[in-house]
Amino acid sequence: MTPTSPRRSDPAPDIPDTLFADPAAEARWRGRFTAARVSVPDWARDAPERSVYSSNATGTWEIYAWDRASDTHRRVTDRPQGTRGGAASTDGSSIWWFDDHDGDEFGVWVSEPFEGGKATPAVAGAAPGYPAGLELGRRTVAVGWSTDDGSTLAVSEDGGDARVVYRHTEDAGIGALSRDETLLAISHAEHGDSRHPAIRVLRLADGATVGERHDGEGRGLDPIEFAPVEGDRRLLVGHERRGRDELLIWDLATDTETEVAIDLPGDLSAGFYPDASALLVAHTRAGRTTLHRYDLATGELTDLPTAAGSVGGADVRPDGTVEYGWSSAAHPSSVRALHPDGTDTELLAPPGDRPEPSVALDDAWVEGPGGPVHALWARPAGTTGPVPTVFMIHGGPQAADEDRWSPVRAVWVDAGFAVVHVNYRGSSGYGSAWRDAIEGRPGTTELEDVAAVHEWAVSSGLADPAACVLEGWSWGGYLTLLGLGRQPGRWAVGCAGVPVADYLAAYEDEMEPLRAFDRSLFGGSPAEVPDRYAEASPLTWVDQVRAPVLVLAGENDPRCPIRQIDNYLDALAAREVPYAMVRYDAGHGSLVVAETLKHTVAEIAFAREALGLPVPA
Known part of the structure; x- marks a missing residue:
């Protein structure tokens, strides 16, 4: 478990009751946060009328059961800090969800009857451990967990005790279970690089290896799923042999690939159609997604009509x-059904009022030191000339900002800020x-791209150079703190949520899968490459920080633990840098809508005060 610091007293930000003087404006932005949302449902394979989804309808993200035949819905979980996700058993008789403690991500899978009842291991x-994958079959369950000792993968047959089929000190996870439940594909990093994993296929009868694939240095493989047909041993695999995410079929029956x-320019992901004759392909490029059907026999690619977003x-x-699920920056998210006849309808409408639309995002391609950097941006309606601008830096770093719905972005724009997203290297x-x-040089590389986009935003007349806010959560929070120290002349204020702040202490306390990730990213542990960790640590650069800093963090966070954040706050206090701290009793972010709303108010109010901006009339 992650060590925690004793609860301490830090300056708290002034969190006002309202952000806008106009009651209609206040109601509009709050309505975007509190409007109910739902996830795409997961259905039981052999009982497709029984589905499971997540929703924040009660103000906290929880698991729900949906009986489509009777169109009845039941809330499954009711936990103070919410529940992250669930799954339906193959026959639809039970619902599975991960039981952790107050968002610390450490726990066990539990199940309960679909109709309701007590949840049991x-x-x-x-x-107990951090989850490392789950696959549910008719009689076989494959489950993985990780601890400080490494990764363990096990199977349970006919409800029996877990039988370990794989264990290693390096990162590993459950990939896919064959439909006949004789083969299990796993991802592993025995070669020491969890960012570019290999695949092993195990025969469950005796644990023997029946297939192994490793594409070598810098090329990862992802076991996506086996063909959903009895006796079909084709495994869909994601690869990057030509420098982007693509697909291949590995037939374990013949050991052929x-x-x-698919002639599309961006990254590809996919899953099988139910009869395994085709793939449903998601194509991602420049922050937007398109869907396609790929016929495996003919190679024909058919576009599926979805709106831009x-x-x-x-x-x-x-x-x-x-x-x-679909959304865009201007239009709220919805769960939709694209029928075989081409009609597209809303599938699962959340209860209550729908949130009001927001502004669309524009694109910018900015020349950076490593090539063109893609940025997405929006300015407040009716404004011209330079305005206060928040650079919202995404987490990950293996993620991206997209043209999708965000109540957080929407309220910053309503509050008079331009918003700029940077899809930096990484x-x-x-x-x-x-x-x-970014490998071998994390932090510094990303900030070079952020700086290039910052210069574009200023030179183009969008951003007021004296009123630029650096903001982000997780890896974005880390880059915020590092940017305040390494680029002090660019930023007037910083807001960092659940950040890495002291990289050496973070490595000591974080969950083991993240240590493995860091070793792959930095090229070794802090003991092996200490200078790289020191160079990348915000604590190293704290003497250069001049802008006011707001930090928001969860007491139970296993990814960016609280002790290393406290170390950074101590350093700010010793140097008399103005800062404020928001603590909450959860983990890496919050599943409670009211908490998220509070965080957003705190950030905007903190930025306004630091910049001397008035409350909009």
Whole structure:
């Protein structure tokens, strides 16, 4: 478990009751946060009328059961800090969800009857840990967990005790279970690079290896899923052999590979259609997603009609209907159904009023030291000339800002700030070389791209150079603190949520999968490459910080633990740098809507005060 610091007293920010003097404006932005949302449902394979989804309808993200036949919904979980995700058993008789403690991500899988009842540990003999994958079959369950000792993968057959099939000190995870439940594909990093994993396929009868694939240095493989047909041993695999995310089919019956040749310029992900004759392909490029059907026999690629924006999850029902989540920066998220006849309807409407739309995002391609940097930006309606600007830096770093709905972005714009998103080197969706350019030099590389976009925003007349805010959460929070120290002349204020602040202490306290990630990113542990960790640590640069700093962090965070944040706050206090701190009793972010709303108010109010901006009339 992650060590924590004793609760301490730090300056708290002034969090006002309202952000706007106009009651209509106040109601509009709050309505975007509090409006109910739902996730794309996951259905039981052999009972597709029984589904599981997540929703924040009660003000906290929890798991819900949906019986489609009777169109009845039941809230499954009710926990103070919310529940991150669930799954339906193959026969639809039970619902599985991960039981951690106040968002610390350390726990066990539990299950309860679909109709309701007591939740009990789902796999006898599975030890508590951080989740490392779950696959549910008719009679076999494959489950993984990690601890400070490494990764353990196990199977349970016919409800029996967990039987360990793989254990290693390096990172590993459950990948896919074959439909006949004889083969298990796992990802592993025995070669020491969890950012570019290898694949091993195990025979469950005796644990023997029946197949192994490793594409070598800097090239990862992802076991996505086995073909959903009895006796079909084809495994869908993600690869990056040509410098971007692509697909191949590995037939374990013949140990042959067939690369899926799709002529689209961006990164690709996919899943099988129910009869395994085709793939549902998601194509991501420049922050937007398109869906396609790829016929495996003919190679024909058919575009599926979806609106411009981002797709968050998609799957194919037994009747061929594609259910998917969609949103754009201007339009709130919705869960939709694209039927075989081409009609597109809303599938699962959340209760209550829908949030009001926001502004659209524009694109900018800015020349940076490593090539063109893609940025997405919006300015407040009706403004001209330079305005206060918040640079919202995404987490990950293997992630990207997209053209998707964000109540947080919307309220910053309503509050009079331009918003700029930077898909810096390290981001996903722009090819392997772009994503991996930060290896051996994390932090510094990303900030070079942020600086290039900052210069564009100022020179183009968008951003007021004296009123630029650096803001982000997780890796974005880390880059915020590092940027305040390494680029003090650019930033007038910083807001950092759940950041890495003292990299050496963070490595000591964080969950083991992140230590493995850091070793791959830095090229070794702090003991092996101490100078790289020191160079990348915000604490190293704290003497250069001049701007006021707001930090927001969870007491139970296993990813960016609280002790290393306290070390950084001590350093700010010793140097008399103005700062404020918001603590909350959860982990790496909050699943409670009111807490998220509070964090957003705190950030905007803190930035306004630091910049001397008035409350809008």
